[in-house]
Amino acid sequence: MRERFVWYVASSLALASIALTPARAADVAAGKEKAEMCIACHGENGISQTENIPSLAGQPDQFIQWQLVFFRAGTRKNELMQPIVEQLNNDDIRNLGAYFSSLTPPKGPKDDDPDLSEKGKQAAAGRRCASCHTDSYAGTKAVARIAGQREEYLVKALHDYKSSVRSGGGMAAMADVAYPLSDEEITALAHYLAHL
Template structure:
């Protein structure tokens, strides 16, 4: 009898997990409209989500839902997400392979950005390969235009929330040209 009960329980868990996976993929399909198939954005100023750390994604969705991070498109979507939705979507996008590096079209700008990244100690939070960890974003191979926007938003205090005050301190002293070089370096990081 015990074996039969285990078999039924296994079947129920398997069916539940398929239903759960289908629900997550259905919710993630809404994200694909802006963030791209498989979480890799093809849209200007929209970040790729694939390969972002799970905790980072969870916190960003919580910030959007709470209104501490504002965005015309994201705020209303996040407002309708439950805690389970947030956990499941974050785990889903974290499990996807991140975008690879595009071909670098400006090695001199890349070299300038590498020096700024070193001087700004970007690796101390984002890790040596800029893949992020825990609640810190993956910035390697992120869209260059999005990195430029994010760094500018941190510099001008448009973007805040959570432990991101350090980003304002990092971005504030950078010139526009330095931000451009840093965004380029991170987007094309090898």
């Protein structure tokens, strides 16, 4: 309980630091320039070609900003991201959010297993994924776009939520959704979403 309280306070302070900074319009061009450091992992134009690295193109602006704040605050952990986000100021975060949200999202590959996708579609309906991620799974505000995301990354993310390894953002909601999923359901759900 204490760990959750500390996480909440740290996240709240990190988000407050952005909220209390005088608002300026985000600069997409500056975001594109800053995103040069992201290409090696997240791919050209924000479309990842690297296993277990998410595509960022088309992610909602607020979602990108929140995740960067969570990484910077240390509430979301990743050994590769930590040294990068420590260098970002609030304007950088705003600009990166604006830039990545302006990019065309990845289109899912041709579905090579429609039966698995159907099982995934049923799992998505049963877990009410659309209630947060929208009917098209394009995400909104601080909720991730999951349509067309890398399949193995979705599997990893769901397993991380299920085991409480991943924190930040909708952790409680995602843990509630992921915990009862079987490995087969996770595989099917990831396949379905990745091929949208």
